[in-house]
Amino acid sequence: MFSCHLFGIDRQVYYRKLKRKAIKQHKAMKVMNLVRSKLMHMPRLGGKKLYCLLKEDLKALKIGRDKLFDILRANHLLVPPKRSYLVTTNSHHRFRKHSNLIAEMEIHRPEQVWVSDITYIGKRDKPCYLSLVTDAYSKKIMGYYVADNLNAESSLQALKMAIKQRVYKTAPLIHHSDRGLQYCAQDYQHELISNKIKCSMTQHSDPYENAVAERVNGILKQEFRIDTHYLDLKTMKTIVKESIDIYNNQRPHYSNFMHTPNQMHQQNEIKMRTYKTKTSSKLEFAAS
Numbered sequence: 001m002f003s004c005h006l007f008g009i010d011r012q013v014y015y016r017k018l019k020r021k022a023i024k025q026h027k028a029m030k031v032m033n034l035v036r037s038k039l040m041h042m043p044r045l046g047g048k049k050l051y052c053l054l055k056e057d058l059k060a061l062k063i064g065r066d067k068l069f070d071i072l073r074a075n076h077l078l079v080p081p082k083r084s085y086l087v088t089t090n091s092h093h094r095f096r097k098h099s100n101l102i103a104e105m106e107i108h109r110p111e112q113v114w115v116s117d118i119t120y121i122g123k124r125d126k127p128c129y130l131s132l133v134t135d136a137y138s139k140k141i142m143g144y145y146v147a148d149n150l151n152a153e154s155s156l157q158a159l160k161m162a163i164k165q166r167v168y169k170t171a172p173l174i175h176h177s178d179r180g181l182q183y184c185a186q187d188y189q190h191e192l193i194s195n196k197i198k199c200s201m202t203q204h205s206d207p208y209e210n211a212v213a214e215r216v217n218g219i220l221k222q223e224f225r226i227d228t229h230y231l232d233l234k235t236m237k238t239i240v241k242e243s244i245d246i247y248n249n250q251r252p253h254y255s256n257f258m259h260t261p262n263q264m265h266q267q268n269e270i271k272m273r274t275y276k277t278k279t280s281s282k283l284e285f286a287a288s
Contacts, residue, residue: 027061028071034058035072041246044223047072049251052258097179100209101200102136109268110138111168116177117213118155119220121227121236122148128236130226131155133162136176136212137272139253140261141244142166146237155182156191163195167265176200178210220247
């Protein structure tokens, strides 16, 4: 007599249950192998974006989005975002500050508005700062520069890289930033003027005034972990370069309707996704 009979369990039901469990475990292992192939390059990529990248493979395995999230949760891969903030803006200076030209603007094409910001990626004994210039429509990082100081030259180098990589060179372009010394400096303003780029600046300390730039900073820190290495400047530059290359070419954006920044930058037919903030009635740019 089988022990399952002693407990009033049908033997066939028992073995069918074991078989289903084995099939589910085998399928979950296949899913995890697919997930790990993406997380090798983007170790903290969100579940929605993983589902987008793996959709066809998951469909073949008959795995939907909710099931994928269950598997990620079971393997402790739904990591809550890290929240950190360090002020890198010095707006107390003698240089001219410009008005906000994009507050009510509808952005409908690439290279209509660029947003710039500086973010801290070092620590006290090894300070490191990343200057970024990002296209507000496509979320593509157009220019960047890593330095061990907050000199205006670093932001200028990022701007020059962005200008060099412009695709739509004759289209009108607005450069938007905070009111920091780096962006108000004479050399930076001269570079904008000589390339016929209009200057726009935030009017207050509200991060929502430069939401796209703030969000891209967060993606590079939270998903690519560029602020956790604390290595020498040369190595940090290599890490940032590789991370931005993956970000521009492989990472899908919710605000781009799951296109990568490069894919979004190559067209102008998709309407940019926006959202309303909890603290403001104004539409802000989505950047996830």
